[in-house]
Amino acid sequence: MKKKCLSLLLAGAMVLSMASVGMTASAEEDTIRVGMVTDVGGVNDGSFNQSSWEGLQRAMDELGIEADYLESATDADYATNIETFIDEEYDLIICVGYMLADATRAAAEDYPEQKFAIIDDSTCSDLDNVTCLMFEQAQASYLVGYVAGLTTESNTVGFVLGMSTDTMNQFGYGYLAGVLDANPEATILQQNANSFSDTATGKSMATAEITGGADIIFHAAGATGLGVIEACTENGIWAIGVDTDQSSIAPETILTSAMKRVDNACYDISKQCLEGTLEGGVVTYDLASAGVDIAPTTDNLSEDVLEAVNEVKEQIVNGDITVPSTQEDFEAAYGDIYELD
Amino acid sequence: MDTIISDLGLVINATLIAMPPLLYAALGSCFSERSGVINIGIEGMMTIGAFVGVVVAYFTGNPWFSFLCGGLAGAVFGLLHAVACVSFGADQTISGTAINFLAPGLAIFLCKAMFDGSSDSPSIDTASKLPRLLDGVFPVGSFWNNVLNTYSAAYLAFVAVLVVWFVFYKTRFGMRLRAAGEHPEACATLGINVFRIRYICVILSGFLSGLGGAYVTLATVSQFRPAIIVGQGFIAIAAVIFGKFSPHGAMLACLLFGLCTGLRTIASQGNWISPNLISMIPYVVTVITLVLFVGHARVPAANGKPFEKSK
Incomplete structure (x- = not known):
């Protein structure tokens, strides 16, 4: 009995340690809502995820958009996090990193009306509703x-x-x-x-x-x-x-x-979405567009x-x-x- | 000739970089396995040691104290494993696996709580790192600089092997711990406290694994990241089995892994060979050595079996 209790306790601890962090946002009409899904690095990884979120924070300040993020603790969270943003009717979902390519493709095919952007991946460029953000x-x-x-x-x-x-x-x-x-x-x-x-x-x-x-x-x-x-x-x-x-x-x-200025790319894509000029396909950020430096x-x-x-x-x-x-x-x-x- | 000497220096240097964390953890694993408790949780214990080591160094700036604290953090998880497996007779593999999830999870959680939500710790300055005794004595890039000017804790790992070997084979405690792993009932009949021995050994295994982890963040690099310990714990366990559960055997196995890392560095110069083949070197060499020279490793008879007094 003791053994069973302990196994249960330890199994519980395992589940807890894998739980992901979620956040929700409030809705408002005359603006757009941008959702960002991180890879397993999390939003404060001192790298891509963090700098993407910084770009969106700047977009919130300067463009008045609303933005939110969901962190992925494991590879299995990508699809569910994307699903969450779709359910809450976000206008644009930004997926950070090529690791999310499969999940993005699956969601984009299931929801052709939903707009997506993915960083550092061009395999989804054949889909009309996905913008691939690449860097020179x-x-x-x-x-x-x-x-x-x-x-x-x-x-x-x-x-x-x-x-x-x-x-x-x-x-x-x-x-x-x-x-x-x-x-x-x-x-x-x-x-x-x-x-x-x-x-x-x-x-x-x-x-x-x-x-x-x-x-x-x-x-x-x-x-x-x-x-x-x-x-x-x-x-x-x-x-x-x-x-x-x-x-x-x-x-x-x-x-x-x-440097790859992922923050500038996220800001730009949000701006395009807000102005209604967002198009699918591959967008390459280079020195001229301050995408790399x-x-x-x-x-x-x-x-x-x-x-x-x-x-x-x-x-x-x-x-x-x-x-x-x-x-x-x-x-x-x-x-x-x-x-x- | 110059190239050969310089390459030899690089191989030794690479060995001294890759080997110490494995060696500390492998010595820890020896204690646990020989006393009859399987410890799969080495990897998790190393991760918490890596985190605590660098955090203490960040706040106190004292490298040796931080190194010790990294070990103690591992020991806490060793204690947890001992409570589960020795006192409650839980399945040792499950408990170890749970530690491998729990300890890294806790390290990342604490890191985020302490450093504004960042899963990477800030990096520590050179003065807070474990000392290199002969820093600046030899010219940069020379053979002797590559061989002798590495972290003192790396050389200490070899001293630790000697100490552990002495404890195992020349002290009464060593004999008892080996007996506890072979036939705990016989030990108990002779009035030896098997529980106490296994507790000490499992906690020591956590302590040494914690030191191995702390070495990574206090010497190999200078900050904690979520993926800082990736597989070293399991390689250490493999080294112990490869070394037939003896401290000196485990050392030779770790030495082999380390040497292979060095060979990788040399072999990848000029890119003549496919990098994927080069990455296979440590594993291919291990399999070949295992089949040709090592033969069958005898697992301690009572390893993995909980000891119950009433039986």
Whole structure:
């Protein structure tokens, strides 16, 4: 009997620990309501989910829309969270991250009148009621590569990749192009950790590049990159962050970050929905639309570098510089020197 | 020749990065399993240790005290496991699984409560991290810097193996704990308190797992994240079985895992081999070693069986 009671108690504890957090919103007529579904990172993940919600908060302040979010504790919550917003008749549902692609597709097919937007996924672009928000990460990577090329003293920089996919390789093409345009003499050491969560491997790969002479390392590897940043801190060299302004993790080590401005994308899409101009298909956010950029924290950049990067930024926006984002474009311009694809 | 030496340095460095958390947790697992209590909850105990370690360091700035607190947090969950499994005779696998849900859940809940709803803790500064004794002695990127300039707690893990080995095989307590895992009834007949021994061992297993977790946030990286412990606890359990339930065997198994991580780093340079094949190295090497050299591991006879006095 004792055993049964205890099993029950422990099973109860398991259920409790998996419960998700929900919030509800009040309705009002003359405005729109935007619902945001996070991935398992939760709304305060210091990354995509958080910055999406910040964009919506800005939209609430400036555009007077109403917005709310539902956090997903497990993969199984995506569909139910989307369903909740549909039941409450939200005008637009924003799904944060490619992990929600399947759930978004299923819901969009079931409710063709409901409008959806999904971040970092283009597989749903064939559906009329889904807007896919994509980012030109090659451009942001080009800028940080340019910074690295100008800043390196050993003429050797490093790159640690999380996984070799077409989307992830865009980081590599942009970075290599940026480094070489700023510094044609530079050597670029490249490693593929093949994981977004293996901090130990990230750390030892960064150590290998440091041993090879790198004095700046850029990571596009999620949590694996934490290990990269740590190795850079321990060895007193620069690291370059990704996705968000990672300066807060290691203010003395992070030179700059290649940012995706998910907040701007969420703000824009809400605005379009409010004005009735929202269309399906793929919307790509680039430097010109302030969808990607280098980090606003520039404390570790020298005046000259900052000035040079701002110039390059303008040239990209003007179209004077075209940043390669595919294997063909990259190899046509720089040769087959990117090892990880 | 230079490349070989430098590569060797990198392999050792990678081993020293990946191995200590596994080793601490594996030593913990040894205690629990040898005393006759299966502890699947190592992973959860590591997670709570990782969280408490970094939070204490964030507020006090004292790395060794934080490391200890991480261990104690693991010990609390060890106590929970002991109460469930030793006193109440609950199913040990279920209790351990519950801890694997409960401890990370609690860590994330507390993290959100303490840091404005953020599931990542703020990162701690270098001074609050476990010390590296020879920092700045060797040039950056040199062989000796890669080999000797890692966190002192990494070297301490090897000392811990020696201590645990001594306790297991050279002390009366060690003999009793091994006996409790083989034939608790015989122990009880001789007047040994099996409950007390199992309690101590399960709490110690939580403590050592907590240290392993705290090592991750106080040395490997410098902040807590929800997915900071992903599978290390289970690898540690595998290492113990692989090492035939002895502390020195578990150490060799952990060493093998660590070396494989190092080989991955070397093998992935230049990307000649598919990264997916490289990721398989630790597991392939393990299976091959297991089949060719290790053979059958003998599980302690009373492992997983609750002990009831009345029987």
